[in-house]
Amino acid sequence: MVNAAGMAKMRGGLSGCSPGSAAIQRWRSAQSWRRAVDRELRDLDLTFSRWFVLDATAASIRLAGDAVSQREVARYAEMPEMTVCNVMWSLTKRGWVDRDINSLIPAWRVLLTSHGTQVLQQGRERIEAVSARWAAG
Numbered sequence: 001m002v003n004a005a006g007m008a009k010m011r012g013g014l015s016g017c018s019p020g021s022a023a024i025q026r027w028r029s030a031q032s033w034r035r036a037v038d039r040e041l042r043d044l045d046l047t048f049s050r051w052f053v054l055d056a057t058a059a060s061i062r063l064a065g066d067a068v069s070q071r072e073v074a075r076y077a078e079m080p081e082m083t084v085c086n087v088m089w090s091l092t093k094r095g096w097v098d099r100d101i102n103s104l105i106p107a108w109r110v111l112l113t114s115h116g117t118q119v120l121q122q123g124r125e126r127i128e129a130v131s132a133r134w135a136a137g
Helices: 004-012 022-044 048-064 070-077 081-093 114-136
Strands: 097-101 108-112
Touching (some): 048 114, 081 097
């Protein structure tokens, strides 16, 4: 059973932010935008997370001029390495990236496939369309 002090704490959230605070409102708006993006990407078998890691992979490869490690992708995306590893497995299963063992260091070398490049572009167009609708209100 929760007492009155516990209820007050729950209404304030764990961080002490009130439900109407600007930070909470931005978070809710971002979550709503992400759900809209995921709906738009669904028929491509794509999620925003998959698209984001594909995009970070492409950008990392452009910067390096060659295949990159999953660790480099995680750094570029500012995501936990384990999250990128899990998403990368999903991208590999779909044929959007190729992974191979790096012979010099214990790491996966990652490259986008041509299909992955196509899906990345299709996803980008849809995300931009959702963002334009979102900005228009």
